[in-house]
Amino acid sequence: MxxxxxxxxxxxxxxxxxxxxxxxxxxxxxxxxxxxxxxxxxxxxxxxxxxxxxxxxxxxxxxxxxxxxxxxxxxxxxxxxxxxxxxxxxxxxxxxxxxFEFPFFLSKPAPVTGKPGLMDYGVKFEVEAERDGDVDFVVTIQVPVATLCPCSKQISERGAHNQRGIVTYSVRFREPVWVEDLIALVERSASCELYSLLKRPDEKFVTERAYDNPVFVEDLVRNVASRSNAHDDIVWYRVEAENFESIHNHQAYAVIEKPRS
Structure with a gap:
């Protein structure tokens, strides 16, 4: 040829x-x-x-x-x-x-009835390598959560407005951290985690759980950052939260990034 x-x-x-x-x-x-x-x-x-x-x-x-x-x-x-x-x-x-960016699925049981349902999360792996051997690895996840407004709860006689939000959480680490553990860290930082399947007893549970655990968008990113600081293997993070407000025609937004050492 x-x-x-x-x-x-x-x-x-x-x-x-x-x-x-x-x-x-x-x-x-x-x-x-x-x-x-x-x-x-x-x-x-x-x-x-x-x-x-x-x-x-x-x-x-x-x-x-x-x-x-x-x-x-x-x-x-x-x-x-x-x-x-x-x-x-x-x-x-x-x-x-x-x-590499891909959907990652977890089977989550409903909090009261235990009915299983699949939840999807966005995951991205980024790796940059240099000829001299340096390798930089960043894992990013996108986690949907629920938040309830502390101000609305404080000033209202009945109820409080709540909304769904997205937390975009990126980490660098000493030792690999499982995606499932990062998702759990974020979900514990919100008013309540989300589920794909809820029966009436489950809906009652998540409604009351969010009401008992109000967080601003500022609280949300600080909660994730605080848990990240306490994690032995996480050496850097960037946590960004965007709440899709239920009573405003805009989103609430906050971000915290730990400086690289």
Whole structure:
């Protein structure tokens, strides 16, 4: 077969390095390891990128997909760390960046009747590796919660307004932390956690639980941050809460980020 011209390896004279170049929006089936040792099947949206020195015209896009397929479909923190290193080798790069974003499901029993229902949470793994061996791993989860307004409870003779919110929680760690444990940490910080299936006794329970545990959006992020500070393996975090207000035409928002040491 006649050798084809490698245009990507041609020299570029504009003297402009590129921070990240690669592929994104790639859908890929994965098996995610659970804390209990089992696996669940999911579909991840994947982004793969490397840096490009100023003298190269382009990168070889097919090699990203080759590396992904060679990596296999079982996903956990330890196996994820090997994929950026493979990109560094295949593309002769100095930095590589990998993102896997996927829905993660937990079976949660209703709080009184115990009826099981599946809850879905957003999870993202981000890994950045450098040729000198440095690896940066960030896990991000999105957890829906319920909050009840302390001010509304204090000033009202009957009831208090409550709303659903989303907590976006990112961590770096010394030792890997299970996604299930991060979800539980966030849910304990709200007025009440959410369930997919509630019968009447369960609905009574969650309504009263939220009423007995009012939190502002400020309380929510502080609760998550305080629990993060007490966790031995979490070395950095960013916690962002957005409440979809039930009596306003806007969201309430707060964020806390721990500085990197």
């Amino acid at each position: 006649k050798e084809l011209k490698d245009t990507q390896n041609e020299r570029d004279d504009r003297n402009l390095p590129i921070d990240r170049v690669g592929v994104k929006g790639l859908r890929f089936p994965v098996e995610v390891r659970d804390k209990d040792g089992s696996t669940q099947r999911s579909v991840a949206t994947v982004a793969l990128a490397v840096d490009l020195p100023e003298h190269y015209k382009g990168t070889h896009m097919s090699r990203f997909v080759e590396a992904l397929n060679a990596h296999g479909g079982c996903l956990d923190v330890r196996s994820m760390a090997s994929l950026p290193a493979e990109l560094l080798r295949r593309l002769d790069a100095r930095k590589a960046h990998v993102e």
